[in-house]
Amino acid sequence: MTGPAAGFAVRLTGIEKSFGPVRANRGASLAVAPGEIHALVGENGAGKSTLMRVLSGMYAPDAGTMEVDGRDVTGWSTAHAIAAGVGMVHQHFMLVPPLTVAENIVLGREITSHGQLDRAGAERAVAELCARTGLVVAPGRRVADLSVGEAQRVEILKTLYRGAKLLILDEPTAVLSPPEVDELWRVLARMRAGGDTIVLITHKLDEVMEISDAVTVMRHGETVGRVATRETSPAALARMMVGREVALAGAAPLPPAPAHTATSADRPALEVRELTVADPRKARAVDAVSFTLAPGEILGVAGVEGNGQTELVEAIAGLRPARAGAVLLDGRDVTRLTVHERGAAGLSHIPEDRQRRGLVLDYSIADNLVLGQQRLYTRRGALDGARIADNARRRIEQFDIRPGDPAAPARTLSGGNQQKIVVAREMGRDFSVLLAAQPTRGVDVGAIEFIHAQLRAARGAGKAILLVSADLTEILALSDRIAVMYGGRFAAVLPRAMATEEVLGAYMTGAAGQAA
Amino acid sequence: MIFLALVAQTVRISMPYLFASAGGVLSERSGLIGLGLEGYMLAGAFTAALGSYYGQNPWVGVIAGVGGGMALALLYALCSIRYKADQVVVGVAINLLAVGATRFFLRLVFRSSSNSPRVPGFSVVETGTGFLALAHNPLIWMGALSIPAVAWLLYRTPFGLRVRAVGEHPGAALSVGVPVPKVQWIAVALSGALAGLGGAYLALDQHQFSDQMTAGRGFIALAAVIFGRWDPVRVGFACLLFAAAETMEIRLQGTSQIPGQFVQMIPYLLTIVALAGVVGRAVPPAALGKSGD
Amino acid sequence: MNGRLRAQLEETILPPIVALLIAALVGDLLILVYGQSPAAVYRLLIQGTWGNAYGLGQVLYKTTTLTFTGLAVAIGLQAGLFNIGAESQLAAGGFAAGVVGAMLPAGIPSVVLLPLFIAAAAIGGGLVGGAAGALKAKWGAHEVITTIMLNFVVLALLNYLTVAHFKVFDTLHTADIRSGALPRLSAVVPAFHGSAANVVLVLALAAVAAAWWYLYRSRAGYELRAAGLQPGAAEYGGVKVSRVWWQAMLLSGAVAGIGGLNFVLGYKHYYEDSFASGMGFLGIAVALVGRNNPLGVFLAALLFATLSQGGLAVNAVVPKQMVEVLQAVVIIAVATSVPEVRRLLRGARRSAAT
Amino acid sequence: GATSPTIDPNAVNIGIVFDVGGRGDKSFNDAAYLGAERAEKELGVHVRFIEPGDGSDREAGLRILAAEGMKLVVGIGFIFTDDLNQLAREYPNTDFAGVDYSVATDSAGNPIPPPPNLAALKFREEEGSFLVGALAAMVGHSKKLGFIGGMNSPLIQKFQAGYAAGVHYVCPDCQVIAQYAGVTPDAFRNPGVGKELALAQYQQGVNVIFHASGSTGLGVFEAARQTDRLAIGVDADQYSEAPGHVLTSMVKGVDAAVFDAIKRVKDGTFKGGIYTFGLAQNGVRYVYDEHNRNLIPDSVHARLEQIRADIIAGKIKVPSTLGAAP
Ligand SMILES: Nc1ncnc2c1ncn2[C@@H]1O[C@H](COP(=O)(O)OP(=O)(O)OP(=O)(O)O)[C@@H](O)[C@H]1O
């Protein structure tokens, strides 16, 4: 950070930003050379998103200086940032679902004729932009109807429409399929070739190695280092991020399944027969899916988001009605049972959306740690405060939830720690089958390592696990068998040994679309 | 003849609803609950009477009505947008404030607890179906245009696109440089102006202000907004439906064997039945009510 | 830990003080506009409420009704439902108790009858609230609209029943309740003589305690609040959200209905058409200022009852409308100063820390 | 009780508590106010007013005034009946008066007299209503006559019953369209609904409407102006609300009754009991003066006076409840 100021496209120094008591950035710095793809990595809550929001004008820093192209821009607004060619694609999409693609793209910079919106003009402009950049989406479609990959394209198009020369991407690949990731890399590479600068936040270190030119590592709101990509390794980066050695996903091979052939022969822990689920728009979200899951087995379900995984898991959990078919737990038909009854029958569920489903954000950590099991903590109609507190103490310690104050509202925790509450609750209860949906989404390497260890231990203890994940590395690292979901059906069910990223990717995109 | 008279009556009754719910649509589409419509309308009615009284000209009243409604709406905006207070709380308070303040100033200015003196209005003498009197009242024309105007604003102008975006996802709007609070301030101010016009219609049609003369019409207008699922055109039809039900109530009451109280329930029962049977689950703008922390 | 406790204390106590200061300031202005001396008017207001036993009794009487309607609204809001129907639920509860009472022979002791009256009032109000809840749970009809509409429908129905079937000649009230009526507080504290305050106040305090226990200590309350905060998470936690909705509305209506006993069983000993006028709407304000916490509801009810009675006390000097304005200003000031003062406090703390 | 700066211990102090609507309603409460104002001017007494809010405020208002040592406390409206009764017993040295006080009856149907220090000021609204009903039928040029009430209640039904009986007395096959603005006290202050009800009635061929609906009636007058028809005022002479369109008003002598009660207190001749003001006492009357003389032909006026005399003489029985009317 001592290089010549004029040489940097972006130079942030000593950035401070607090939210109430949380100091998200404490003197963070960032220097990005023009025309490079610069990766920004760090644990959950390290302050990456916050730093980039400061850069894009969404937050004003409490202290520190910001320079873009050598110009002091400290505390500018989003409007100024956009005018100066800085665009950001946010971790959580910043799209308005009921509006069309074109409306989302032109929002704030509308095309008008005689003071009225020029819809046709806007759609034309978007179509041209699509053609020029190779990011194709139909301009007239509602964003609510788009797949995640398409929505991401719209996000990037939004910034390009505003003439972004500095593009910030916050965890863009968390929800993409491999072919979509490849397409994104192509777009980024093309932009770099055209002289644009890119800052990329990601938790996937292999991506960092593959695409970036330089890396900045953050920890606890501070910048701990800036290195050239070719001079580092994933292990070295992980060490910088958490300050210790980390076992990266996929590094440890899965131990052989414990005697699982013996038990699966007579009675599967979970059996799903011809399960069909309708989605709100009355289409078949899940179309006659059947499979069995043996005790001590992990069945990974891969697939691009929106192919029925959510509906499949929620129907098994009892959160959505099955239109046809049956769900059997340990041989018992539970298709008509309530969520609670299924839980009592041995079903545990880590939901994919912790903020909406998995936690009551305004409840304390302790209260969240009994959600779904509140009946077990009831005596004569009243909640048993002593036992709830005791449970919280044990889980917080066991799963290292921070902060460790059981009375703290779940809302005040970082994403990774929120996920730990859910995992602690669902794996701490008595269960025989675990539905684990996106258990490590957006969670940092340290926490991933921890959660993966927990899943492996459960498998070792003879639990059956249905693992749904958009992250192929995770699927490949943990699963005994792998199913690929496409269009509401299992396009393929493969033993781990036969599955590679290439094979799975083909099924995920329907390229190898033979229904199983 | 009878039919035309019924139509004319329905149109008259629908006026305050149309004005207020047009405002309600704008406010709610920008993410701010229109709970204060009743209050804006009442304030508008009072200031309209005041303006018409001192100006001795109904147009002064119309302008004052807009001002009165808007003033209260700006107070709402100040509390809920600038100070991030809970919208429901402030909305309820705005209504109480409107009742109290109009009474207070009624006492102060006109030394009465219930009525203002007679003020100039727009009405003309007519003995037919009532259409002539309708056509001569410029506020009727404005009321009829209020819904199409809001529809145009929402769907055809850049401002409308921003309103819709802000009400669904303020973060997204902010991230592309849309000044979210400013858009909301304008939408709320316009909603106050429109509801104020509704109040002005009531006061000028009666040629006076009387205590609590809006009598819950703002709430019915809010019901129409929800009933019409936040779409101006559908909301307009909901207003006409409510007004038609009231017309029917007026025509049936006293001429049938059914006790009057039951006839008076008709519009309200109709709303409940329609809501349960026809409209079903209404999905509000995603960020409605969430301007607070 | 200690710092957090202090911070919490500051954040709870400071905003209402700021709010009351703002309201007092606005009050000064209005009084001056009316050509009177603020100090004299406020003195009169205090004298007429907390300054003498009768005034205090009146405050307590109003507090009782407002506590019930406030709790009713608060329970709904905790379940994520905005019950605007407390007005008609209160009336229906009072009506049910009044009609039951009118039919009883004289001479049955109160102790025996009290549960009957409570049940009648709860059923009366609960039916109205439960109807709105069922409409929401079954057909998704928005409760804000249905409760507003039910207000009109129920008040019309009660008016019909009173006028056509139950009224005493030439009046708008039902026949006197001959047994089971509750004593006034003046039976215990003679100084309260003449004030309407009665034993239902004790019932209101019990309701505050019960509501607090229910919301924060019972499993049903845990599920109800979860359904209100995050329906998706509640459903995930095995809670039937639609069932919580109608149960909460049923309970909310029942609580409002029991409030009807204050007038019917404790004060007039008959049901009178439109006795509930305005109390339901003020209940919304009470719940909101009390931040949906039963204890807060009680304190807010005390505040609004004081203002309401105070309005009467100063009526000779300034119009009572001034107090109506003040009530609104209090609500706005509380709603606005809570988040704002909190932000300012946190800002100050942070700059003190760095 | 609290003492207020406005109390003058040397003067005769009178307290008045208003009904819903309060001062300025241009009918009932204003009539009471008028009587009190006249008493202030002519008798030199001091009058204090209270406008109550919800139910318990009525008693509280009376009590505050009684505790302050008022000589006379007046409650305006039948709704004060029980409160007055109670307070009169508690404050035997204060005089009370209740306008429209409804006298209870025992099981045998005999009226139960109020306490000795309480004067029940009752009006035979049905008699006055009968007369304006007859007048409406005679000048209405239509077989349909209109009535618009505020809140549906026994008191207002009394107006309706008398009015309908008067209509049918002169025109047996005439039809009375009777409508109410609502079912809550708000129905007395909803001119918007009053106007629409009236417009609908006029549109159906009604030419004259009698209203008994407080501020709601202001909408009725507005409709009369707009359609160039006639309306009949209530409680006070409401001619000025729509000059040329007010056929007459059924005036209740609330002002005179209140003035009279105050005068008796001042003179020391106040006595409790039931005071009924009918046509005979000129307590209710219809307006016939230079403003509306041109609307009422002499023959009609003569017949009306005859009916009036017959009612006073008991030759015509006027019903006071709806059941008795055809
Ligand atoms: N709007 C906000 N309000 C309060 N706290 C916030 C807000 N945004 C971020 N924080 C807090 O600031 C800290 C840094 O958050 P930030 O989102 O920048 O981390 P991050 O590095 O992006 O983490 P992740 O890898 O999980 O995305 C976290 O503790 C977070 O809880």
Ligand SMILES: Nc1ncnc2c1ncn2[C@@H]1O[C@H](COP(=O)(O)OP(=O)(O)OP(=O)(O)O)[C@@H](O)[C@H]1O
């Ligand atoms: N009122 C609050 N007080 C403290 N922290 C908050 C508050 N509201 C939100 N946050 C924090 O702000 C964060 C939002 O920032 P962001 O969207 O970057 O999520 P994150 O921390 O990166 O989590 P994840 O990795 O799961 O996405 C939340 O994780 C949450 O911990």
Ligand SMILES: [Mg+2]
């Ligand atoms: Mg982040």
Ligand SMILES: [Mg+2]
């Ligand atoms: Mg994250």
